[in-house]
Amino acid sequence: MPNILFFNKPFQVLSQFNDDQGRETLAAYIDMPKFYAAGRLDYDSEGLMVLTNDGQLQQQIANPKHKLEKTYWVQVEGRVDEHQLKCLRAGPVLKDGPTKPAKVRLLGAETKNLWPRVPPIRERVSIPTQWLEIRISEGRNRQVRRMTAAINLPTLRLVRVAIGNWKLKGLNVGEWRLEQTEGPQHK
Template identity: 85%
Template sequence: MSNILVFNKPYQVLSQFNDDQGRETLAGYIDMPNYYAAGRLDYDSEGLMVLTDDGQLQHQITNPKHKVEKTYWAQVEGCVEEHQLKCLRAGPMLKDGPTQPAKVRLLGSQTEKLWPRVPPIRERASIPTQWLEIRISEGRNRQVRRMTAAVNLPTLRLVRIAIGSWRLKGLGVGEWRLEDTRKPSSQ
C-alpha cells in the first residue's frame, strides 16, 4: 500500500533532505523515514509537494507521459494583456523548444488566502503586479518562470497549489499531512 504525505514547502527550502551547503531542507520539517519527493519545487518557489514511500507512484506522478497536471499561482510583474494569455495558452517558445499548451487564467481575490512570504517580494510603486493561475502537465526546469518571462511577465512569486488530485488547502507554511492513496488524476 502506498503512503502519501503532502507538504507546504516554504520559500527558500530545498526540496530534498540534505544539502552540503547548509541550506534549509525538507529534513527540517519532515521526520518520516523512507519518504521521497515526487518531483521538485524550486528553492525560490513555495507550496505543494507530494512525498511517497512508493517508487512506482513516485514515477507515475513525475513522469511526463502520465500528464499529471500541476497548478501554480504566479504573481507576475506588469499588466497582463490578452495576447500574453493567448501565448501562454498556446505554449510559448523557450530555449529548449515550445512548451505544451497551458491552461491560464487571471486570478482575483483568491490569492488573499495565501500566507505572506518572508521575505516579501520586491514592490515597485510604478509597476503593478497581477496573479495568474497556470496549469501544466510538463515538468521542465523552472518552466512556469520561463514561460511567463517569454511573454514579458517576470514571475515575482510562485506557489504550487495542486498536483493532480492533491491540494494545498488547509496546510500552513511548513506543515504536512498524510493523505489517502488516491492515484493522481490527469484532469
C-alpha cells in the first residue's frame, strides 16, 4: 500500500529537495527517502503539499486531467466587489487563455487560525485587504495569483488548505504527517 506524506510548506521554501541557488527546500523539513512531491506549490505560497513514495499515485495526484480540486485561501489587496467575484467564477482570461470557472467565496473568521507568515505581508493603512477561498482544478503556473491580478486584486498571501479531500487541518507550519492510502480521494 502506498504511503502519503502531508506537509504544511512554509513561505519561501522550494517544493523540491535540492536547489543549486542555496534556497531552503523540503529537505530542511522532511527526511524520508524515496518520497516525491505530487505537484508543486510556489516558493512564495504556503500550505498543503502531498508527497508519496508511489510514482503512479504521484502522477495521478499531480495531473490536472484527473481534476483533483485544490482549495486556496487568498489574501488580496483591496475590497472585493460582486463583479470581481463573478469574473473569477466565470474564469478570467489570462495571457495563456481563459481559465476554467472557479468556485469562490468570501472568507471571514476562519482565517483567524492561520499561523503568522514570516516575514509578514506588507500592510498599508489606507488600503484594506480581504480573504477569498478559491477552488480550482487546473494547475497553471501561478494561476491563482494571475487570476486575482486579472481582476485588479493583487495577491498578498496564498495558502493551499486542501487537495481533493485531503486537508491541511491539524498541521502547523513546517510539520508533516504520514498515512497509508488507497488513492487520492482517501481522507
